[in-house]
Amino acid sequence: MTDVAERLQALRDRGLHRRLRLIEGPQGPRVTLDGRAVLLLCSNNYLGLADEPRVREAAAEAALRWGAGAGASRLISGNMEAHRSLEVRLAEFAGYEAALLFGSGYLANxxxxxxxxxxxxxxxxxxLNHASIVDGCRLSRAETFVYHHADLEHLEWGLREASGRGALIVSDGVFSMDGDLAPLPGLLELARRHGCRLMVDDAHAVGAIGPGGRGSVAAAGLSGEVDVVVGTLGKALGSYGAYACATPETIDFLVNSARSFVFSTAPAPAALGAATAALELLVAEPERVDRLQVNAVTLREALVAEGLAPSSTTQIIPIEVGEAEPTMQLCELALERGVFAQGIRPPTVPAGSSRLRLTVMATHEADELAAAAKVIGEAARAIGLVPVAA
Ligand SMILES: Cc1ncc(COP(=O)(O)O)c(C=O)c1O
Known part of the structure; x- marks a missing residue:
């Protein structure tokens, strides 16, 4: 039998033990974390829709109208009007003919x-794909060729080696821990040339980039061409759940074959109501996406002025430290000064690339982002990440 205590100790010894922090009240730009008022700089509530009153009301109304739970999987008796209508709206938003809801992005992937x-x-x-993609590859029982990050030449080499056995190329659209973009046109060209499907996980791109926040696939002008696009309802759309967009035939196939869809209870009405309202707000108020992007530039520039050089171009702004321990020191020092950006360690990122992963929201104010950059700069100097003179 495995000794859990020993395993926990091993995690502590390697600086990889994690604990849950507690937030009081809804997710917003400022929260109370473990009793302390902080600026929240690591939430995926990018557009401020999780705490938007109209979205919260829609969740409550949906629960009152359709009940608290769906009661069964979609293929048994859990398929409700709210699922169907949200799928139609999501497909239309993404520029696809069909969409299918899943319980979460993890389950969709x-x-x-x-x-x-x-x-x-x-x-x-x-x-650098998300863990849910890694686990999907494992579950598929297919051989997995892991290509170097965004490296089309390495991918092409792998495709040639597979000599016709290639089924699927899969990539994050915006990489979750790095904030950079996948080379989508190149990926699609290789997929077509080698007879593979291309699947893009736009979890961090929907609501954040592309026309009207339609994501990385739309930004590349490839809506309807990438074979499967996954989006989540749990990040910019402020709710919970996820979806895949594809042709009606592929969606029919997923309805029949995706085990995380077939063998899991349908998403709850409150989550669907919230996501539907959030999507309506995103369409009606695309300026939220502009505000998010302006805030990302504000924070990035303020960090550069502190001697930190984050490389991303999106709302996800990593500050790489290296080892786990100094990363958590940096996190705690910033927290003591009222800024919360969680330290990210293996296995979420590769060993030796632990980091603070900062994320801005459309609802942050420019002056609080500038002040946060100063706090992080001070903390970075305190741990020797940047020279004191910088
Ligand atoms: C790139 C990526 N894909 C998928 C997921 C999983 O989505 P969800 O949180 O809806 O399960 C995440 C979130 O953690 C993610 O970062």
Whole structure:
């Protein structure tokens, strides 16, 4: 039998033990964290829709109208009007003919990848893809070729080696821990040339980039061409759940084959009501996306002025430290000064690349972002990450 206490101690010894922090009240730009008022700089509530009154009301109304739970999986008796209507809206928003809801992004990725690739085939996955993609590859029982980050030459080499066994290329659209973009036109060209499908996980791109916040696939002008686009309702859309967009035929196939869809209770009405209202607000008020992007520039420039050089171009702004321990020191020092940006350690990021992953929201004020950059700069000097003179 595994000794849990020993395993926990091993995590502590390696600086990798994590604990849950507690936030009081809704997710907003400022929160009370473990009893302390802080600026929240690590939430994926990018557009401020999770705490938007109209979205909260829509969640309550949906629960009153349709009940607290769906009661069963979609294929048994859980398929409700609220699922169907949100799928139609999501597909239209993304520029696809059809969409399918999943319980979460984790379930959308694992279920979709395992449905679209199988034993004897090969899945091609970027080395910095999200863990839910990694797990989908494992579940598929296909061979997985992990290509160097955004490296089309390495991917092409792998595709040639697979000699026709390639089933699927899969990539984050915006990489969750780095904030950079996948080379989508190149990925699609390789997919077409080698007879593979292309799947893009736009979890951090929807609501954040592209025309009207339609994500990285739309930004590249490839809506309807990338075979499967996954989005989550739990980040910019402020709710919970996720969806895959594809052709009606592929969606029909997922309905029949994606095990995380078939064997799991349908998403709850309150989450659907919130996501529907959030999507309506995103369409009606695209300036929220502009505000998010302006805030990202404000924070990035303020960090550069502090001698920190974050490399991303999106709302996800990593400050790489290296080892786990100094990363958590930096996190705690910033927290003591009222700024919360969680330290990110392996296995979320590769060993030796622990970091603070800062994320801005459309609802942050410019002056609080400038002040936060100063706090982080001070903390970075205190741990020797940047020279004191910088
Ligand atoms: C790139 C990416 N894909 C998928 C997920 C999972 O989405 P969800 O939180 O809806 O399960 C996440 C979130 O953590 C993510 O960062």
């Amino acid at each position: 694992t279920g979709t990848i395992a449905a679209l690739a199988g034993a004897g085939e090969v899945v091609f996955s970027d080395e």
